[in-house]
Amino acid sequence: MSQVTIDSNEVDIVIAAFHSDLTSFLEEWRPMFSRFHLIIVQDPDLKEDLKIPKGFNVDIYTKSDIEKLFTSSGVSKFSGYACRFFGYLVSKRKYIISLDDDCSPAKDTNGDLVDIVTQHITNLKTPATPLFFNTLYDPYRKGADFVRGYPFSLRSGVPCVLSCGLWLNLADYDAPTQALKPDLRNSRYVDAVMTIPKYSLMPMSGINIAFDREIVGPAILPALKLTKEGKFRWETMEDIWCGLVVKVVCDHLQLGVKTGIPYVWRNERGSAIDSLKKEWEGVKLVEELVPFFQTLKLSSDAVTAEACVTEIAAAIKKGSHSVLDGAADNIVEWVKIRKEFESRVLG
Template identity: 50%
Template sequence: MCTQTSTTRSIFSPLSGMALKDELDIVIPTIRNLDFLEMWRPFFQPYHLIVVQDGDPNKVIKVPEGFDYELYNRNDINRILGPKASCISYKDSACRCFGYMMSKKKYIYTIDDDCFVAKDPSGKDINALEQHIKNLLTPSTPHFFNTLYDPYREGADFVRGYPFSLREGVPTAISHGLWLNIPDYDAPTQLVKPSERNTRYVDAVMTIPKGTVFPMCGMNLAFNRELIGPAMYFGLMGDGQPIGRYDDMWAGWCCKVITDHLGYGVKTGLPYIWHSKASNPFVNLKKEYKGIFWQEDIIPFFQGVKLPADCTTVEQCYIELSKQVREKLSSVDPYFGKLADAMVTWIEAWTEVNSSK
């Protein structure tokens, strides 16, 4: 593990009065030098970074001067987790969840290294991190849809007919941000729309309703680690596995059924980042093609998941979910039995690492 520290000033949240630099880690998976951080320096420099290096652990990853960071490669993962390192994906951005495990903070923001600062319609740089924090520090409304979207935003409120008994909302566990320029498309859509770019900036945040699953993207995502952290497992993907590029979506499906069960909320919409790199659709198709077939069984499975009332912690929910994955999805492919084992190993590793803290 490589660690570097620099002196930074405290950044205070106008919403909470707390020093957010002491409450939030930024997790970045990468295989290359992190030059992209220069654009993010005004927003990221006060925060602690956890860099998870994928691929060859002997390659030297350079981080620009002035950032406070720790860097883990595969050798570190094997050393820290021992045999349980088998649950951490190799040669896939799913390795980022190791950073979630190692964090000691309440909040996590994760971003890909091909994502840059976007501009709002007025031309002003978007502070994505600030908007995510606002989303996480205000309640969600999963039980009744507000047609003015997020009623806790400045200039908005609950509309006529919204039950007063539900206006307190529930704690927000996940803030799912969006992307300008390169959309988060699957390979078949990339192939038929190779030149399509997202230029629409929609100034809205909404709560995803209870009982509704969604395709979570990990390239611009924040969450409350204390509320949902153990469920943010990005699965077993990449090298040696029959599937890739479903890591964040798997985590999103698992997290959504657990947040619904435990009474938390998920928001999506603002903030936007600028996604700069269109990945190769033919390479993506090779990684995705089994998932494209499997998702027709996976999504109905998650839509029908029922968790027992005595599952009152995220860990308990996740272990129960692993049992149901094994029971109901192993008939789709033996891979899901292996994934269920990895889900259990992940929780064991999470518990081990975090109890030692």
């Protein structure tokens, strides 16, 4: 691994808390997290008080904290999996690492614990190569380089702003796959990082990611927090949508996205059938979303992530996606919220 300098003051670790007792979870992560600032956001639907062991630099945000900023009507924006987005909002640091409380440290092929902080920040602090694929994957990694035929004019790469880690044990399969293959587990640790090519979309999971908040933060947004006549809660679609948005933004701004290591161990959680009830409308919606994002063109005037997502909202409004009208409104609202929050709270 290329050696990078990690300043603890540059990093926030955002943890979405869906269980009240985080003692075991945090003790497992103590070797990696103890010198960094933690932002723990409790799911507003979780009624019990959180149990946090001592010895961490941590800020905890609960339903009452969200209500202070958004009133009770705004709490639903950050319920369920969307609670992590509140952590992104209150962070003041350059880099955010996002993790759910059902993840444990993974072990590499040598049996050593995977340091997700070091690897994620290394991914973000070394260039990405979305314009031309290097068949030895990340050429900036120790022991690797560009292969024969790789244009020298492209070897400086572009800034990497999003690092998407992976999972051992319970991989990020959708509910239909889990229901059809209930015993399917991921046991393959592939010690590699690759840049996702320009114009290739991807499904993103918010469970194990890191991003540059200052550059691409406005595009990491909970716009697809949808409810359809109170029957469907498409909570598992939020980060899928977010991945489509942020990849289009990165492609337009000549920024990079990496995937691969670091891994986490994803523990067993929930019922595939219950998840299917929540996901099914979202599964169908993806088939409509992908062509929309594949053909989406942003203007040369969009030179920031904020300007890009504003144009995406406008493009949605011009289209025939009635279901996405709410997402367009949410994008506009999120941009406004970030501006107001940063001026009012962060100064």
